[in-house]
Amino acid sequence: MIKHIVFSVFISVLLSFNQAHAARVDTVTTYSAAMKKNIKAVVVVPDNYSKDKIYPVVYLLHGAGDYYSGWIKKAPTVAITADLYQQIIVCPDGNSTSWYFDSPVNKDWKYETYVTKELIPFIDGHYQTIRDRKGRAITGLSMGGHGALYLAFKHQDLFGAAGSMSGGVDIRPFPKSWKIEQKLGSYAEYPENWEKNTVINMLHLLTPNALSLIIDCGTEDFFYKVNVNLHDKLVERNIPHDFIIRPGGHTWPYWENAVKYQMMYMSLYFNKKEN
Template sequence: MKIIVRAGLGILLLSGSTNQIAQAQGKKKQKSNTPFRWVNQPSKAYADVPIQHKTFRSQSMGMDVGYCIYLPPSYDKSERTGKRYPVVYYLHGGRPGSELKSVGLSSFIEKAIRSNRIPPVIYVFINGGPMSHYDYPQIENGQGESVFIEELIPHVDSTYRTIASRKGRGIEGFSQGGRGTTRIMFRHPELFCSAAPGGGGFATEKKISENEGHESDRIVFAEGYNAYDIARGYARSEKQKQYPLRILVHVGTKGSNYENNLAYMQFLKQLGIEYEKLIVKDVPHSARLIYERQGDVLMKFHARNFSDASE
């Protein structure tokens, strides 16, 4: 098993736009009082963020669903040549979902592409639904995973010049999105060649596994619908040989989920599932701070996997 450990290199200065987004996203009172919506229009605070806000019509729910998309600078220029681009789907943290939650990371992606540190790539920031990347039929229109897999991905592939196969498709997320990334990558390895779950709450996933789907007295998921049982199923199935995943688990040493990420990586090792790991020293539970210090590692991980898959 290939293991890579990288420590932090130091904090970079934030851009003004990234600071604005961090402030907009970091107001916990506002977050807790905001009702879930499948479409969330960006405010003026997002004006300098290099994303476009779009919607598609969900046939299963009969309503519009929002997403944000980052298109590299060369996208429009290459229209005549028909050039196609790989896509990374980014799963936000927190609950409930919003397509705006993680878009500040696009500033790091833009800088990396413009400075030629990574090849051009599309990033899609999804809305994970009311239970953030879970299918939860107890809530009306609560099928977060199914809307993503069955409707958003086909919409993106039919609307933009993507490499519309697993060899050009990656998935990444942090915190709640790290949990979602892990479940989805093992449930649908035929869709993704590259996966980077970060800071996932794997202690909660373990609790769900060991308590017949109960995250709490109030929240109950389908039995087996968790990152532990799904990984076991993947390890036992032919899918692991047919659709081998390249996985990079990333977490900060000061993060609240650091210890349970180490435990989950040990669990993957016991299952014989290969992975790489990125441990970022002295960073708390924050995707933004991980991107400040080691975002290039994550972006280059996906780029390398796309390149290898296309050979």
């Protein structure tokens, strides 16, 4: 059953959580053989992280114009949720405007390959992770919301749950924005690249209940309409998902609130008995 939820409440448990517990924040450097360069990422592990236990992992993607440390600097709640839900959070660098594609027109942009084939193996090799889709999720904001759904739809063998906050889930209405045409070519010359690589056109990859989904967007956001369109198409295809709308725009106060629901949703997914 599709859940259409309007939230304006604060998760009070985060306020009451013992602040004496502080998640550990690592900055790691990974080498991308696909792009022949070093790329940084933030890795947040619970305060009581132990080598005697394995942890689920949430990959948390930043938006356009930002970088790997954006989430941890601008939304302190993220570190708290690592402790609260006993999960590792990984924030990759998406090079400001990658859109997490493997570019069909520029071989220097291979961020789909980086996240799925280089970063995940690095994290699994250096941290105590659940090395299975049942213990791995991905979400993000704006460009990162599109990237999270894009990567999860294409790599359901890697991710069991995916989310989006204020995601640019249909890039076609914005052909001159955020340097997308540098990665896909201009819409006028290469329409097939845009049609194939926009999330809203990728729903044929989904089957009901195969991927747990949560989508969140504010009613004053310039991406609100495309998110509603995505929700409607998911309903048409009978794809279960949580859909959250509430007052708010394309702002950090909105995302710091939204990420609490996303992390709670991922934790509930990780702890499902049938998962």
